[in-house]
Amino acid sequence: MTFSRVAIVGLGLLGGSIGLAMREHLPGVASAGWDADPAVRERARERGLVATIADDPAEAVRGADLVILCVPVGAMAQAAHAVAPGLSPDCLVSDVGSSKQGVAGALEQALPNHAIIPAHPVAGTEQSGPDAGFSSLFHHRWCILTPPAHAEAAQVDALAAFWRALGATVEVMEPAHHDLVLAVTSHIPHLIAYTIVGTASDLEEVTRSEVIKYSAGGFRDFTRIAASDPTMWRDVFLHNRDAVLAMLGRFTADLDAMTSAIREGDGQAMHDLFSRTRAIRRGILAMGQDDARPDFGRGDHDERQGDEAEPPPQS
Amino acid sequence: MTFSRVAIVGLGLLGGSIGLAMREHLPGVASAGWDADPAVRERARERGLVATIADDPAEAVRGADLVILCVPVGAMAQAAHAVAPGLSPDCLVSDVGSSKQGVAGALEQALPNHAIIPAHPVAGTEQSGPDAGFSSLFHHRWCILTPPAHAEAAQVDALAAFWRALGATVEVMEPAHHDLVLAVTSHIPHLIAYTIVGTASDLEEVTRSEVIKYSAGGFRDFTRIAASDPTMWRDVFLHNRDAVLAMLGRFTADLDAMTSAIREGDGQAMHDLFSRTRAIRRGILAMGQDDARPDFGRGDHDERQGDEAEPPPQS
Numbered sequence: 001m002t003f004s005r006v007a008i009v010g011l012g013l014l015g016g017s018i019g020l021a022m023r024e025h026l027p028g029v030a031s032a033g034w035d036a037d038p039a040v041r042e043r044a045r046e047r048g049l050v051a052t053i054a055d056d057p058a059e060a061v062r063g064a065d066l067v068i069l070c071v072p073v074g075a076m077a078q079a080a081h082a083v084a085p086g087l088s089p090d091c092l093v094s095d096v097g098s099s100k101q102g103v104a105g106a107l108e109q110a111l112p113n114h115a116i117i118p119a120h121p122v123a124g125t126e127q128s129g130p131d132a133g134f135s136s137l138f139h140h141r142w143c144i145l146t147p148p149a150h151a152e153a154a155q156v157d158a159l160a161a162f163w164r165a166l167g168a169t170v171e172v173m174e175p176a177h178h179d180l181v182l183a184v185t186s187h188i189p190h191l192i193a194y195t196i197v198g199t200a201s202d203l204e205e206v207t208r209s210e211v212i213k214y215s216a217g218g219f220r221d222f223t224r225i226a227a228s229d230p231t232m233w234r235d236v237f238l239h240n241r242d243a244v245l246a247m248l249g250r251f252t253a254d255l256d257a258m259t260s261a262i263r264e265g266d267g268q269a270m271h272d273l274f275s276r277t278r279a280i281r282r283g284i285l286a287m288g289q290d291d292a293r294p295d296f297g298r299g300d301h302d303e304r305q306g307d308e309a310e311p312p313p314q315s
Numbered sequence: 316m317t318f319s320r321v322a323i324v325g326l327g328l329l330g331g332s333i334g335l336a337m338r339e340h341l342p343g344v345a346s347a348g349w350d351a352d353p354a355v356r357e358r359a360r361e362r363g364l365v366a367t368i369a370d371d372p373a374e375a376v377r378g379a380d381l382v383i384l385c386v387p388v389g390a391m392a393q394a395a396h397a398v399a400p401g402l403s404p405d406c407l408v409s410d411v412g413s414s415k416q417g418v419a420g421a422l423e424q425a426l427p428n429h430a431i432i433p434a435h436p437v438a439g440t441e442q443s444g445p446d447a448g449f450s451s452l453f454h455h456r457w458c459i460l461t462p463p464a465h466a467e468a469a470q471v472d473a474l475a476a477f478w479r480a481l482g483a484t485v486e487v488m489e490p491a492h493h494d495l496v497l498a499v500t501s502h503i504p505h506l507i508a509y510t511i512v513g514t515a516s517d518l519e520e521v522t523r524s525e526v527i528k529y530s531a532g533g534f535r536d537f538t539r540i541a542a543s544d545p546t547m548w549r550d551v552f553l554h555n556r557d558a559v560l561a562m563l564g565r566f567t568a569d570l571d572a573m574t575s576a577i578r579e580g581d582g583q584a585m586h587d588l589f590s591r592t593r594a595i596r597r598g599i600l601a602m603g604q605d606d607a608r609p610d611f612g613r614g615d616h617d618e619r620q621g622d623e624a625e626p627p628p629q630s
């Protein structure tokens with residue numbers, strides 16, 4: 001079983017990247033799409049994110065054998081209701097949401113008569129919108145499928161083959177376990193980054209201009225993550241609340257321990273932690289999940305591109 | 316006033332980069348160096364980090380009119396004592412430490428008869444050791460000087476000119492204010508990164524292999540920071556304790572507020588924070604302090620280099 005027509009609902013970073021990757025890797029498969037925002041549809045047409053942009057969600061999915069909902073987690077139910085009138089009875093419905101238990105429940109409720117296999121490609125950048133997508137976003141990235149117990153094996157295999165064609169490596173996982181794993185590897189890091197950037201911008205003793213100027217000492221990496229789409233992330237925390245709170249509790253306890261070590265001048269406790277965290281970094285590089293070059297290869301700032309990357313004024 | 320002979324004590328990332336940058340930008344200035352580790356001295360000779368590598372610290376600084384101590388903050392006093400027998404009476408002593416009040420006190424105590432102007436180039440990567448340095452590390456980066464009240468203006472100017480020649484933009488700051496600014500922009504981000512990587516590697520419900528595999532969702536950026544030199548960072552937290560604890564208190568309070576927002580499902584509070592943090596990112600890009608390309612330009616992983624960056628196995 002393979003798909004002959006794929007419809008993408010929501011044409012931002014993820015939806016646009018799926019369309020562009022399909023054009024590159026699956027040229028024989030028809031693509032159609034829709035976005036709730038007319039300006040996004042217009043831009044998606046100009047960039048050719050999918051072959052056909054419909055002005056109506058039901059029209060976009062008509063004749064499709066795979067529909068992928070690429071909207072914030074909190075908008076999944078609404079998107080499912082919007083496409084329902086146009087869905088073929090045997091069309092598989094999937095998504096790209098960052099939390100899976102909540103999405104599965106919402107989609108099953110909205111589309112009780114359709115096969116649903118949620119998915120989560122663990123890939124992204126801090127950019128969003130119809131200009132953000134690119135065809136290689138999924139290369140060497142994992143895509144996690146969380147099929148319900150009653151899912152047809154042929155459909156799971158077909159969806160896995162689709163993601164592999166786009167460059168991803170596919171894993172199958174229980175939805176609850178997915179939500180716990182991603183709480184650690186993605187949701188908590190985002191929450192921490194948003195929070196520290198907020199803390200820094202609220203200080204009275206240190207100006208915002210100083211925070212910006214001296215950000216190269218570590219802070220700037222957090223600001224990149226904290227530039228991610230606010231609506232998408234609000235929805236993640238609303239929909240993966242329990243796993244996020246559980247992991248946050250562990251992090252807070254560990255931070256309290258480090259705070260005590262600093263207060264008490266316990267250099268050994270610090271050195272122990274700071275040494276063993278290097279092993280995880282080595283694992284990530286060995287698995288090809290990050291750039292091994294120092295500073296992600298951005299060390300030579302003379303090679304930087306883009307109008308915004310002007311050097312600071314010489315004093 | 317300019318320097319004709321510069322001695323670098325400690326030949327890791329910072330010391331090595333200063334030597335390489337001098338060779339490129341100040342070819343007329345003599346350079347000498349020493350490191351406490353014989354293996355580092357040997358490697359520094361092979362890479363030509365400085366023109367002359369001495370086997371004795373006093374010998375390394377003989378005839379120098381500027382000595383820069385590039386060792387962890389906690390080793391500054393020891394390094395100062397080691398070079399003291401060779402120091403010319405009019406030699407200026409400086410450093411590159413990440414906290415300035417503690418270093419100033421340690422150096423003034425160790426070298427009571429010498430002019431001391433502490434400095435902090437806000438630049439670095441997660442790498443350390445004699446192979447980590449590169450000549451453009453200070454390009455478009457700030458270097459903060461924290462001269463004592465009694466410092467000679469001509470010496471401050473000469474040290475500023477030295478750093479400008481290496482590509483940095485120089486600012487002068489009170490030591491106490493430096494320590495507060497850097498607590499926010501560098502020390503707390505490192506502490507948080509070390510802690511969350513530690514939390515993730517201690518979980519029982521999520522395996523270390525899973526944390527590594529799915530790190531592209533945000534976690535991997537923290538692991539880069541948490542791969543920084545453990546001894547250097549232990550010393551930073553031991554020596555900038557008060558400012559770090561003060562800033563940590565603010566961050567913890569803000570994190571508690573976000574935890575409550577998640578618990579209570581307060582989407583508005585989340586969306587407000589996640590929206591306003593984007594302004595800081597825009598400021599950092601406009602000031603040329605980070606790479607404006609999505610994902611630091613590492614989005615296309617097919618272009619990655621290095622033996623360690625192998626793609627994951629296809630399942």
